[in-house]
Amino acid sequence: MRNNTHKWEKFCIANLFDFFLPQGDLQVQKVEDGDIPLITPANSNNGLLKTISALSKSTRFSAKALTVDMFGNAYYQEEDFFVTAHGHVNVLVPKFEINKPIGLFVATAIRIMFSRKYGFKDMCTQKVLKKESIYLPVTATGSPDWMYMESEMNVYLNESEAKIRSLQKIALTKTNVDVNFWQEFRIGDLFKVDKGFRLTKANMKEGDIRFVGSSAKNNGETARISNDEHLHSANTISVCYNGSVGETFYQDEAYWASDDVNVLYPLFAMTRNIALFICPIIKLAGQKYAFVDKWKKEIMENSFIKLPASENGNPDWEYMESYMKQVIDESEKKIDCLKKCLN
Numbered sequence: 001m002r003n004n005t006h007k008w009e010k011f012c013i014a015n016l017f018d019f020f021l022p023q024g025d026l027q028v029q030k031v032e033d034g035d036i037p038l039i040t041p042a043n044s045n046n047g048l049l050k051t052i053s054a055l056s057k058s059t060r061f062s063a064k065a066l067t068v069d070m071f072g073n074a075y076y077q078e079e080d081f082f083v084t085a086h087g088h089v090n091v092l093v094p095k096f097e098i099n100k101p102i103g104l105f106v107a108t109a110i111r112i113m114f115s116r117k118y119g120f121k122d123m124c125t126q127k128v129l130k131k132e133s134i135y136l137p138v139t140a141t142g143s144p145d146w147m148y149m150e151s152e153m154n155v156y157l158n159e160s161e162a163k164i165r166s167l168q169k170i171a172l173t174k175t176n177v178d179v180n181f182w183q184e185f186r187i188g189d190l191f192k193v194d195k196g197f198r199l200t201k202a203n204m205k206e207g208d209i210r211f212v213g214s215s216a217k218n219n220g221e222t223a224r225i226s227n228d229e230h231l232h233s234a235n236t237i238s239v240c241y242n243g244s245v246g247e248t249f250y251q252d253e254a255y256w257a258s259d260d261v262n263v264l265y266p267l268f269a270m271t272r273n274i275a276l277f278i279c280p281i282i283k284l285a286g287q288k289y290a291f292v293d294k295w296k297k298e299i300m301e302n303s304f305i306k307l308p309a310s311e312n313g314n315p316d317w318e319y320m321e322s323y324m325k326q327v328i329d330e331s332e333k334k335i336d337c338l339k340k341c342l343n
Helices: 100-114 146-172 272-288 297-301 317-342
Strands: 009-012 017-020 033-039 048-052 065-069 074-077 089-094 133-136 183-186 191-195 206-212 221-225 236-240 248-251 255-257 261-266 304-307
Touching: 033 074, 065 100, 074 100, 100 133, 100 146, 191 297, 206 248, 236 272, 248 272, 255 261, 272 304, 272 317
Parallel strands: 206 255
Antiparallel strands: 009 133, 017 089, 033 048, 065 074, 065 089, 183 304, 191 261, 206 221, 236 248, 236 261
16 A cells, blocks of 8 residues: 555566466376475466476476466466466566566465456466566566565565564463362353253344354354344353354354253353353263264263362362463464554
C-alpha cells in the first residue's frame, strides 16, 4: 500500500525475458525422488510439487529465473529446477541482472496482473505471455528502476523475517505439566449430569439464546433461538454424548442443550478458569467412546478423569485456577504479538 504506482510504466515482458519450455515428457508418477524442485501450476508454495532426481529426463533450468504457469501464477526460483511438461509452466530467463529481491518484485507484479486474468478457459500460454506487458517503477530515463525494486523488496523481506522470528518464538513457548501425581475422580462425584432436550429445526424460533448441539466447533453452538422452555444455567459444562462424542465446552450464558448433549452441573464452586482446565480433560476421557457406543449419561457419571490433587486427596481447585489464569495471560500476550506481526 505504501508504493505509489501511478508513475510506473508499462514494459513488454518479451523485452525483459527470454522464454523457454522443457524438452521431453517428464512423467511425474515415474520420476525418482531427489533434491531438485519440480515446479507445476499452483497458487502457493512457489509452485513446488515435489523434489526429484537431478538425473530426471527433462530440461534442468538454472537458478535466478522466473516461472509463470498457465494460470498466471509467477514465482522467482532461486535454485536449479525442473518444470512439468505440456506448456503448463513457462520459464522466463532475464535479460537483465537479477537477484532474489528483484526477482520477487517482478514475479509479484506479474502474478498480481495475470492470476485473475487467466484460467482454464483462457490459459496464459507462451504465445500469450510474449505479448503481455507489466507495470514497473521507472528511473528518470524511463528504464526499469531495478535499484528501487531491490531496495523496496529488501525492506519487505526484513520485515517478514522479523515477523517469522516472532511467530516462531510464540510457537515454541509451551508449558509441560507433570501429571504423575494427579488422581482419578469420578465425574458423577464432581458433577450432576443432566440430559439435554430435543428441539427440531422446524420448532426453533429465531432469537438470541444459544442452542448447543452435537458440534465440535463454535463452543458447540449451532443456532440462536428464542425457545426458553428447557434452558440450562450458565457456568455449566456441555458434553456431546452422541455425534461429536466427547466434545466439551464451558457455557458462560443460559442455553438450550440438544438431546445429543449432556450438561454437567458442578457440585463444587466452579469458576470459568477451573472449567476451562477441566474441559479438555473430559474431552480426552470421551475419546474412547465411538459414535456407535455413545457416551450415555449413566456411563459418563461413572467415568473417571485425572485431576491435580491436594494433600487431603481432593481436587486442587486453587492450582487449576492459578494455572489456567497463567495460560490465559500467556495466550493474550501471544494474541497481541500475533496482531502486531500481522499489522
